[in-house]
Structures are given as structure tokens and as C-alpha cells.
Amino acid sequence: MDALYFFYAFLFFLLPSIPSVFSDSGTVGVNYGRLGNDLPSPPQVVQLLKAQGITKVKLYDTDSTVLSALSGSGISVVVALPNNQLSSAAASQSFTDSWIQSNILPYHPNTLVEAIAVGNEVFVDPQNTTSFLVPAMKNVYASLVKYDVASSIKVTSPVALSALQTSYPSSSGSFKSDLVEPVITPMLNFLKQTGSYLMVNAYPFFAYSANTDKISLDYALLRNNSGNVDPNNGLVYKSLFDAQIDAVFAAMNALGFNDVKIVVSETGWPSKGDENEVGASEANAAAYNGNLVRRVLTGGGTPLRRNEPLNVYLFALFNENEKPGPTSERNYGLFYPNEQKVYNIPLTAEGLAGSPSMMNGSKSQVVAQPPSSVGQTWCVANAGAGEEKLQQALDYACGEGGADCGAIQPGATCYDPNTVEAHASYAFNSYYQRNARGSGTCDFAGAAYVVTQSPKFGSCEFPTWGN
Known part of the structure; x- marks a missing residue:
């Protein structure tokens, strides 16, 4: 196929899910936490990041082994000055001078330190460190200026959505009144003056799991839905993520800071949780993170700031077995500690071309493309979609879709195991392979997704492209 034709055809396929195809795409990074006793070494982690095409990472400290491992990798990093050092950083620039000398200067610029997150x-913070935040940020910045690295390293701080007093509708977003004068306004002033950005930790999972009677799962997972209209300005929100970010933008606008940008410092969805953690599942985690990556990398901002690209750091790189709290806290990882994927989603723009979209179920806009150069891929059923949805998609694939379903008929080679998931997987894969693994051909309205290892259902062998 002519390369230019493929480009325009692929762009046409993406049109329904791109707010503005002329907007710059955003960036996707990942949070690298290390609260686990079974995690790979930092040099191994750097090789994993490079193999996955991840070029941005965020840390929760300035660990020397990690910063050394990142040296020369081309991966930019956000480091952190932890909460327990805020009072010292606020009290004296000599402290931040020493901190910069010990934790930044020995590594930067061979290790590309992009920003310092002052506190989290x-x-x-139960230690009541709020009053130290802005003075600490100012001292850290002054130290960066002193050592002539302020032009390449931003100073910021991640805030939780709980800093908002009002978040619905998004246009009514406002910060808690007791925070505005003491810390929010001075912090935003500092960010504006230094050309930095506000970091925001946003988790639609928490809002959904606590309000399942009011928030639809599709809205929380960035899947195709009718959307919600903001009654104040008429803007239509197709995802809870966008609504949360715009609530922060609205809160900043209300204080006169409509030119300060946002970076989403944490967002994610757990692949496992306790019984009361509604929605925590591998299928939902794959849908949320996969759709968010597609949303970010195909360009477009939020309804309130359409022309500003979204830049996000997914939480988190690994499942961390020493994290306290509910089961979900230990199951946000994209990877297991053995470096195997918890679920398969694209993490780069290159990966999007052959990845399934969980945003909608259209099968009319198909773009054929050759197999991925990184190895074979297959299409399998998403058990989390439920048997009714799988059966509907199975009927389509074997009927109108033209999949070869002879092998799953009674007595045929792939009839056993006789389950909807197994039969649907075979049919979905046949459809996917017959359409040359075209983008969008392994979706079925969220009932299917792509895997990189041959599916195992009894003794059945799944065909690949060209077979």
C-alpha cells in the first residue's frame, strides 16, 4: 500500500476519537516506585523502559543507583524532594544548596533531570507540612539559579484532587478556601513567574468506585458514551478524566491563572482490588490506561483548553508488594516484577498503529497493515466484557464479519473448551488476522484486545497473519 495513502487512511480511522487532529500530541511517562522486595535492579529497569519506548519517568526520591542507571539513556526524569525535608528546605537556602549539590549536580545533564517535584x-500530609511548601519551592529554585541549571530544570509540586472544594460541574471548579491565600495563590504565582507547571494527581477510579450509581463505567474508562454536558458553558465531556482536569483548570482560572499549564503527575487504574473496590480488574485497567494513552498521543486538549496537549505520567511501572493499604495499592503496575506485562496496551505513538481501540466498536473503518515488526500478535476475547457482549461480538465475527469459524463448531479441532470466551477468542483472532491486523479490527466494542503471546485454549492453535 502506498505510504501516503496509509497515513491518510489511518488518520481517517482516528478522527472519531481525536478532539482536534491539528493539535500537538501529548506525552506519556510512567511513575517508577520502588516499594517492593522483588523488583528488578535499576539498570534492568532502564533497559525495560528503553525496550518499551518510554522516554519519561517520574521518581519519588533521588536514589543514586537509579539516577546513575538513567545516565546517557535519553530518558528524562522528574525527581522528588520528599515531604519530610520540606521544613528544612523552607528554612534555609543553604539546605537546598547542599541538596542540589548532592542530588542533582552529580548526575545532570548526563541524566536528564527535567523537574524537581517539591513534596507530594x-x-x-498528616505531618502538616503545607506552610513549608512555597518557601521550599522558592529556595530550591534559588539554588538551581545559583548553580546555573534553572533554565533546564523546572520546580513544581504534585497536588491531589482533594485540594478542590468544588469539582462538579467542571466549570465550577474551585480550590478549598482555606488553601487559596496561604498557599495556592503564592504557588501559582511562583509557577507562572518561573515558567513551570502544576502537577496534578488524578484518579477517575476513586470517583467511579465511590459513585457507581452516578458515574458510568464507560465514562470512567474513556470508552464511547453519550457524554455529560456542563450546564454552565455547554461543553460536552466524554470522560471523567477530562472533567477532573478541567475542574482544576477552572479553579486556576477563577484565581486569574489561566496561563499556567498542568502535567498529570499520576493517573492509573488497579488491575486487582478488594471486594469493596468496585471496578478494580485487569480488563478495566487495560481499558483505562490503553484509552488514555491513545487519547494523549493522538493529540487534543481538554474541552476547556482544547489546544494544550495532555502530558501524563501513568501510575505505575510495577506492582509493588510492600505498599500499605488496600489490595489495589499493590496492583497499579503496568508490569509484574518479572518484567512481564500485566496486560497489553500501547505506550508509544508507534504502538498505536497496531493496537486495539477500546473507545468504540466501529468495524466499518478498517485500515490494513502488515504484521508488526516486533513479532506476532493475536486477538483474544476480553472476559471482563461479559458473556452477553462476547456472544454478540462472536455472532458478528462469524456472520457479517466473515471470520473462519469452522474450527469452533461441534466436533471440530477448537470446539473444546466449549466456552464463549474460548470460541469468541478464536473468532476474533480469525477476523483480526484476515484483516491483516488492521487498526481497529481487534476491538468489538471493548470485547477484545491484542496480545503478543499465542493464546492457550486447550490444544487449539490460533492462526497468524498470512496463514
Whole structure:
């Protein structure tokens, strides 16, 4: 196929899910936490990041082994000055001078330190460190200026959505009144003056799991839905993620800071949770993160700031077995500690071309493309979609879709195991392979997704492209 034709055809396929195809695409990074006793070494992690095409990572400290491992990798990194050092950083620039000398200068620029996150969710810190935040940020910046690296390293701080007093509708977003004068306004002033950005930790999972009677799962997972209209300005929101971010933008606008940008410092969805953690599942985690990556990398901002690209850091790189709290806290990882994927989603723009879209179920816009150069791929059923949805998609694939379903008929080679998931997987894969693994051909309205290892259902062998 002519390369130019493929480009325009692929762009046409993406049109329904791109707010503005002329907007710059955003970036996707990942949070690298290390609260686990079975995690790979930092050099191994760097090789994993490079193999996955991940070029941005965020840390929760300035660990020397990690920063050394990142040296020369081309991966930019956000480091952190932890909450327990805020009071010292606020009290004296000599402290931040020493901190920069010890934790930044020995590594940068061979290790590309992009920003320093001063504290993390300080407003909910039980140690009451809020009053130290802005003075600490100013001292860190002054130290960067002193050592002539302020032009290449931003100073910021991640805030939780709990800093908002009002978040619905998004246009009514406002910060908690007791935070505005003491810390929010001075912090935003500092960010504006230094050309930095506000970091925001946004988790639609928490809002959904606590309000399943009011929030639809499709809306939370960035899947195709009718959307919600903001009654104040008429803007239509197709995802809870966009609504949350615009609530923060509205809160900043209300204070006169409509030119300060946002970076989403944490967002994710757990692949496992306790019984009361509604929605925590592998299928939902794959849908949320996969759709969010597609949303970010195909361009377009939020309804309130359409022309500003979204830049996000997914949480998290690994499942961390030493994290306290509910089961979900230990199951946000994209990877297991053995470096195997928890689920298969694209993490780069290159990966999007051959990935399934869980945003909609259209099968009319098919773009043929050759097999991925990185190895074979197959299409399998998403058990989390439920048997009714799988059966509907199975009927389509074997009927109008033209999949070869002879092998799953009674007595045939792939009839056993006789389950909807197994039969649907075979039919979906046949449809996917027959359409040359075209983008969008392994979707079925969220009932299917792509895997990189041959499916195992009894002794059945799944065909690949060209067979």
C-alpha cells in the first residue's frame, strides 16, 4: 500500500476519537516506585523502559543507583524532594544548596533531570507540612539559579484532587478556601513567574468506585458514551478524566491563572482490588490506561483548553508488594516484577498503529497493515466484557464479519473448551488476522484486545497473519 495513502487512511480511522487532529500530541511517562522486595535492579529497569519506548519517568526520591542507571539513556526524569525535608528546605537556602549539590549536580545533564517535584500531595500530609511548601519551592529554585541549571530544570509540586472544594460541574471548579491565600495563590504565582507547571494527581477510579450509581463505567474508562454536558458553558465531556482536569483548570482560572499549564503527575487504574473496590480488574485497567494513552498521543486538549496537549505520567511501572493499604495499592503496575506485562496496551505513538481501540466498536473503518515488526500478535476475547457482549461480538465475527469459524463448531479441532470466551477468542483472532491486523479490527466494542503471546485454549492453535 502506498505510504501516503496509509497515513491518510489511518488518520481517517482516528478522527472519531481525536478532539482536534491539528493539535500537538501529548506525552506519556510512567511513575517508577520502588516499594517492593522483588523488583528488578535499576539498570534492568532502564533497559525495560528503553525496550518499551518510554522516554519519561517520574521518581519519588533521588536514589543514586537509579539516577546513575538513567545516565546517557535519553530518558528524562522528574525527581522528588520528599515531604519530610520540606521544613528544612523552607528554612534555609543553604539546605537546598547542599541538596542540589548532592542530588542533582552529580548526575545532570548526563541524566536528564527535567523537574524537581517539591513534596507530594502536601495538602493531605498528616505531618502538616503545607506552610513549608512555597518557601521550599522558592529556595530550591534559588539554588538551581545559583548553580546555573534553572533554565533546564523546572520546580513544581504534585497536588491531589482533594485540594478542590468544588469539582462538579467542571466549570465550577474551585480550590478549598482555606488553601487559596496561604498557599495556592503564592504557588501559582511562583509557577507562572518561573515558567513551570502544576502537577496534578488524578484518579477517575476513586470517583467511579465511590459513585457507581452516578458515574458510568464507560465514562470512567474513556470508552464511547453519550457524554455529560456542563450546564454552565455547554461543553460536552466524554470522560471523567477530562472533567477532573478541567475542574482544576477552572479553579486556576477563577484565581486569574489561566496561563499556567498542568502535567498529570499520576493517573492509573488497579488491575486487582478488594471486594469493596468496585471496578478494580485487569480488563478495566487495560481499558483505562490503553484509552488514555491513545487519547494523549493522538493529540487534543481538554474541552476547556482544547489546544494544550495532555502530558501524563501513568501510575505505575510495577506492582509493588510492600505498599500499605488496600489490595489495589499493590496492583497499579503496568508490569509484574518479572518484567512481564500485566496486560497489553500501547505506550508509544508507534504502538498505536497496531493496537486495539477500546473507545468504540466501529468495524466499518478498517485500515490494513502488515504484521508488526516486533513479532506476532493475536486477538483474544476480553472476559471482563461479559458473556452477553462476547456472544454478540462472536455472532458478528462469524456472520457479517466473515471470520473462519469452522474450527469452533461441534466436533471440530477448537470446539473444546466449549466456552464463549474460548470460541469468541478464536473468532476474533480469525477476523483480526484476515484483516491483516488492521487498526481497529481487534476491538468489538471493548470485547477484545491484542496480545503478543499465542493464546492457550486447550490444544487449539490460533492462526497468524498470512496463514
